[in-house]
Each structure stands twice: as structure tokens, then as C-alpha cells.
Amino acid sequence: MKRLQHLLPGRSGWFWLTLFFITWALSHYSWDLYKALDARWIIKYPSAYLFKAESLISHFMQWLVEDATFGIFTFRELTRFIAALIEFPYVFMRDLLIDGFSVGLGNQAVEIAPSLSWIAVIVTLTAIAHYARDWKLAALVGGCFLYLAVFGQWQSAMVTLASVLIAVPIGSLGGLLLGILAYRVPLFETLLRPILDLMQTVPVFAYLVPILFLFGFGPVAALVATVIYAMPPMVRVTIVALKGVPSEIRDVGVMVGCTRWQMMWKVIVPAAAPTLMVGVNQVIMLTLNMVIIASMIGAGGLGFDVLGALRRLDIGGGIEAGLAIVVMAIALDRLSQAFASRSVDTHPVNPDRNLIGRHPWFATVLLVAICTYLLGGQSAIVQTYPEAATVSTGTFWSGLMGYMNVHFFDTFEAVKTVFLTYLLLPIKNFFTGIPWVWGIVVMVLIGWRMGGIGLAMLTGTLTALIAMVGLWDKAMITVYLCGVSVLIASAIGIPMGILAAQNDKANRVIGSLIDTLQTLPSFVYLIPVVMLFRVGDFSAMIAVVLYALAPAVRYAAHGIRNIDQQLIEAGLVSGCTPRQVLWRIKLPMAIPELLLGLNQTIMLALSMLVITALVGTRDLGQEVYIALTKANSGQGIVAGFAIAFIAIIADRILSAAANRVRRNLGLER
């Protein structure tokens, strides 16, 4: 009897079961209901009551880019001014790294000084790496950039590096300042939070057209879009970091009589620096994530190579350029992490030595730069890596792809059919069948159950808004595609994370796999996936799963690792088998982290939608993409907001759930 009771759901279990059952029934019979009652509004939001947000936003945008004015100057002149401010350092960086300094415009330009030679760039980065940590890191970073030269990606890689070197400081500094403001003024933080959510979740394609109008065409607009996308984590990290500075340090500041300015910049920010560097690291990674999309609007570089190669179906070329992005990301990631953990005594310098002795890195770099500059005039090899010595693996990849295609296509097809029939299609029918009214009710109920009346209001309103702008069907397809992908990503990722947390060797392998998947532009594997699985939802799902896997793995590993050792020991002492330790102690204790991982998995899955639209899905991502190709900024922004709303709903509900679990486990302080 007791055992039976254990199997029966508790009170909250009944709530969820009933909710699911009603939803299922309504979804299944919605069509019959509509026919029986002759009430078409059940399945389709009545078009007479549509909220015409599209044309409103289009008009607002038109006003903003054409007529908005501050009296002395227009809004557009302001943004053009900002663009010019950004363009100056960017052009300098490009000239320095690859183009060479020249006077004049277009094809009448005359070169007055060459760019840094490839040798000088590699030496500089190696020296920075050695300064940040040790020779091991220096070898890694130097090796990564040498790879770029050897594989013939140097030219494009430097163009990409130039935009990274501009976007990252702007994103980091901007994020830092916004974070400080939010830290000082709590009201600002409350206002900022939803804006940050939107910046991260509205797909870039949605606001691309207005950005091009405001910031002009070319690399600067791409930089602005990149910064908008990459800055939010820096703001969030800054707020957390500043709040995390121990009050003792602050007290010392007060005691020695710091002014507010000194307090912030000499006490609090330096004390928070290691955590802040984590934010910088995030900005770097997200900037590199944007490389492909930025190249679509004129940033050029490696992203353009990937796109161009794949349009020619040159899969090898696409993979090589894609891997070059990965390699660059790894080098910059490790470098910024080393700076995050660098201590003052990494390389003690004797202050009595002469100028060169005190600055060995700078001196080396300067020496190499001057030497290569002088030699570069005489020998082309010093200036640019010789093309004859580049290596290409292009034919290997294309050959491999062809072999797989010819020999294994039928197997893939069979697997795909099983997935489609038993997983994708039933879930799709379930979600697309839900009548919109009931959908809103369900979201209110879930919000109320997880976080009380406030959350219920939020989730209900956002869901209703999606229905009111007439995007209900597309939103449901989005939820279905993301839902299935997140389910599969979690099913693969969480076990991988658990394995990585308990086994060092596995950790290393899984870690590098995850790094690669996150920085390799998804377009690179999307095209081979299409070759093997055809155009359709299944291909889209694979791409989303691959991209969204990383947080599931990372948070699971992190959650398991961070469990209080005493708890595990207590379990072992009371005679738990390793299996019991995992299932009864580690996993339940890691649930809050797992939920956060789930949250991030959903965010990444949603951010992939615009990319999967390129293989023909019919969801909100496609809506954004269509809006872009029709230059309809209203349609794009509305669809973009709908995606953001789904993300925000998921985020708030899961955060509330994580908090509840944490309280129940007694982890909350």
C-alpha cells in the first residue's frame, strides 16, 4: 500500500497531470470543436481584433531614421557621428593588421606603410600570452595563429581579428559602465533587465535594416550589431561582480577616505577584476559567434569565407574557414582567461634593470616588428605568408562527405523516419493544435504555480501579446522545434556533463568538443546535415541540438562538481553504492544547476532559429528572415519580439522553479 502511495502523484503532481491532460484533449479535439460549435476563433485568432503592431513599428522606425530630431541635429546624424567614431579605430586596426596604411580613397589609394607582417602579429600575440601566464600558453596561442597562416586563412582571419579587437573593448567598457550604473541605481537595474533580455534574444536579423540606415553600410553597422548582441553578459557579470565585492574591502575604502570616484575605480572595480574578466571572456566568445551574421552585412573576414564556400558547395573550404574561427576563438578565450587569473607576481620584474630589461615583452615585439618591416620590403615571404606553403584539407572533407552520403544515406534515412514518426510529428501536432485561448490560460496557470501572481501576470500578458499580433501558429511551431531540440540536447548533454564531472580524461575530451561546437559557425555543419538528411525539420533540429548542447553539459558538470563534499561522504559512510550516490545525492542536489542549464539551453536553441530558417523551417525564425528579405522592419521586429517573449517566459518560469527547488533543498541562505 505504501509502495502504491509512492507511485501516485502528490498534490502538485495531480495539478500538472490534469493540466497536461486537458491541454492534450483540447489540442487533439480543437478542430472537431471548431466544426461542432462553428467557432473558428478557437483555432485562429480573429483577424478583426489583431493588434497592428507591424505597421506601428514600421512607421516608428521610419520616423526614427528619417525625421527624429533633437533640434540641432537629427537622430540619424547622431548615429552617423557614433559610426564615424567607431570607424576611425577600426580602419586603423585593419590597416595595421592587414591592409597597410594608405592615403586616398578607393583604387586611387597609395600605400605609405605596409601592415604588420604575419610574423610580427604572431610574435606579438605569443608575447602577450607569455606575459599573461607562461610559455605553455604562449605556445598554444602562437600555434593557433600559425595554423591560420599555414592553412591560408591569414588574410580573412586578420579582418575578423580587427573587428574583434574593436567590438570587444566597446562591448566590455559599455557593459562595465552600464553595470556600474545599475549597481549604483537600483531603479536603473530594474529597467535595464528586460532590455538586456531583449538585446540577447531578439535575433539580429530583426533589427538589421534599421541599423543599416542609422549607422551606414559596411563594417561599422556589423560592429554595432555585434556589440548589441555581445554586451548583455558583461552588464550582468558586472552587476554580480560588484555586488560580490566583500564589504570589508569597501569599509577599508571608506576608512582611508576615498571619494566616490576613487571608491569605484580604485577599490571596487579592481577588487572585482577577476570576475569582470569572465564577462570580457563572454563578450569575446559572443563576438566570434556573430562573425557569420556580421559578414552578411559587410564585415567580411572568415564569416564571409564560410558563406561563400558553402554557396559554392565547397564543403572543405567552409569547414576550413569555420575551423579557423574556432582556432581563433580558442586562442582568444585562453588568453582572456589567463588575464582573468593573472596575478601580479606571474613574472616578477626587477625594477633596477634598464628599460629593456623591465619590459622584455614589449622590447621583443618592437624589435620583431621593426625587423620584419625592414625585411618586408626586400622579401615578400616576411610580409605575407607564402601561398605555396599553405596546406588545404578541402578535398579530404568533400571526399569524406561523398563517401558517407553514398554508403550510409539509407541508414540515416531510416533513423530520421523513426524520429519523425514517433517524436517530431506527434509533438508538432500537440503544440500546433492547442487553441490560443487555452494556451494563454495554461501559461497563466504555470506562472501562478511556479512564481505567484506576479509571474502569472507576466507570462499571461506575453503569451496573449504573441496571439494578438497574429503569430500564434508560428510561435507554436517554434516552441515545438525548440522543445524537441532542448529535450534531445538535455538527454545527450546532461549524461555527458555528469561523466565530465566525475572523470578527468572524459572532461578534457568533452570540454574541447563543446568548445568547438559552440564556436564553429553552425552554417558549417548545417549544409552537410542537409546533404545527409534533406531539407526539413529534422535537419534544423540536428543543428539546434548541436549548438544548444554546450550549456546542458557545462551546467550539469558544474552542478555535480559543486556539491558539498560532506554530503557525498555522508552518503558513502552510510553505505551508498556509487550508483546510489549519483542518483540519490548528486543529481537531486544538482537540480538547481540543471535547471539553469536547461534555461541556457533554451536560450541558445531560440537564438539558432534564424539560422535554421535557412534550411526551410516555418517558424518565427523564418518570419524574421522573410521580413529581412522584404526589408520590412516592422514584421521583423514583431517576430523578433515574439521570439524574445518565448525566451523571457521560459527564463522566468525556470528561474522561479530553480528558486523553489533551492528553497526545498535548503540551499538558500
Next chain:
Amino acid sequence: MKMHIRKFVAATLVGLGVTGAAFADAESQEPIKLTLHDWSGQLLTTTIMGKVLAEAGYNVEYVQADYIAQFAGLKSGDLHVAMEIWETTGREAMDEATATGNVVNMGETGMKAIEEWWYPSYMEEVCPGLPDWKALNDCSREFSTPETGSMGRYLGGPVTWGGFDEERIEALEMDFEVVHAGTDAALFAELESAYQRKAPIVLWIYSPHWAPTKYEGSFVKFPAYTTECYEDPSWGGNPSLAYDCGKPTGPIWKVAWAGLEETWPGAAKAVEAFTISNEDMGAMVGEVDLNGKSVDEVSDAWLAANKDTWSAWIAD
């Protein structure tokens, strides 16, 4: 008066065979910005135009830009010339832009965009009677997949390309279902995959493009397109529905920022005069995409072989 003399000098120089650097002097030395996209054909047309303009003494700059998003730049004057706007894919964006008055249509490039259902030639053994569309329909089962059930699967272009394929299937009562590819990269990825396996496929292909050169195959023959076919349901085999015919072929347009004419009148004329044939372009695209030559090399070769043609564009 001054202009007159300059024109005279320019004419003499051209007459002497010293093309360039002359009549552009009177015009702005600001660089003319030409947009580059991500397919080789467009890179070739733009590079040829750019080299011709440079020859005429203009300052030229190439800017990487998205095919549709570029209109934002053309309207504001950030970008100046776009060499390939396909009737079939860019019409709406082009109309929207020209309606503002800030963008002008610079006429046809001379290339015709052909787009139609296409099948690889090994399908002819399976479906005797091809390229007739009725023969295709008779063996529609060969093209079926699990997703489309007993219907044949026709891989259409991205939704944004339009094309009325759903309507065509309905009107001609064909047993096919349209599956839309999201980009043309996805479209050709599937073709490559099917071609390697000699698997059945029928899909949307357009020309000029490298695919009809690389793969052996033909366009399906539908009843020929007429405007009445699209507008008048009673026309054609199906008396009650429109679209019971093939797709129209459309020109590829050139567009420019409205200020081009004023700032660089000579350049505007040259852009307007630019024409190239489908055959020339198809051959060049093949050189670049299939034989691995660079755009620079191939465009130079064309310029060398067609000196008379392009000199006329900048002769004044």
C-alpha cells in the same frame, strides 16, 4: 566652356586609344561604391563594371553587402551601384526602394534569369518522356519520401523567392508536394547529395548559375509562360485555375543610388550601358566555381577579349 574643352580632350584621348583618366576628371573623385554579394556571378559582373570604371578614371571601391539589406545603403547614398538585382528574387525590394525616389533602375544587364523545375539526366531512364511535365507527373511516385507520403517531393526555393509552385501543382493537377529550402546553399546541397547517389530528385534551379554547368540535366518543359496564364484562369489546360504553365524568365537589373547621375554622370552612363550575355556569364561562373580560378583572373580575361564592347560603355 571649360567642360567643353575637357570633353574634347577626352574624346581625343579615347580616339588615340588612350582610354581613361580623362573625362572622369571633371567629376567627383569620391570613390564609387559597388556592392559585392556572395555568389560568383555577381562578383564577376561587379568586378568587370568596377574595372571598366577604373579604366575610365573613376575611383572605385567594393563594399561587401547583403543582397536585400543593401537597399538601405543604396537609399541613403552609402552605397552607389548594385549590379545584379534579379527580377525573380529581388523585385519587391527593388520596387520598394525605387518608390522612395532615392534609388533608380539602371536597366537590364542583358542576362536573363531562367528558373524552372529541373531534373538530373539519369532520371530520364526512370521516367521516359521527360522533359515533358506530364511524363514527370506519371512517375511522381519515384520522387516520394516518407514526409510527403505517396506524393512526389519537389524541392522548391526559399519561401521568399515566390514562384507559385503550390499553385502550379494545383492547377496542373500534379501529384507533387512542395518542400521549401531556406537558402540556395541548402537547395544545391540536396542536389549534390542526390546526384552522388543517383537518387531521384526534382528541384528549382536557376541560371546563370554553376549548377546547370556542373550537373547533367534539363529543365522540365511546362506549357510556355504567358502573362494571361498567370492572370486569367480560363487560359491553358485548366479552365478554372491560373498558373497552369511554366515560370517566366526575368531580366537581371542594375540599380543605383539616385545621386549617381549627378555626382558621376559619366559613370552613370557606363553603368547603364553595361550588358553581358547569359553564355558569357555561364562560362565565367563555371571557370570560377568549377575550375577554381579567381574572379580577378577570369574578369581580366573577359576584359581582354571584349575590349570593343566595354570601350563603348565609357566612350563619350
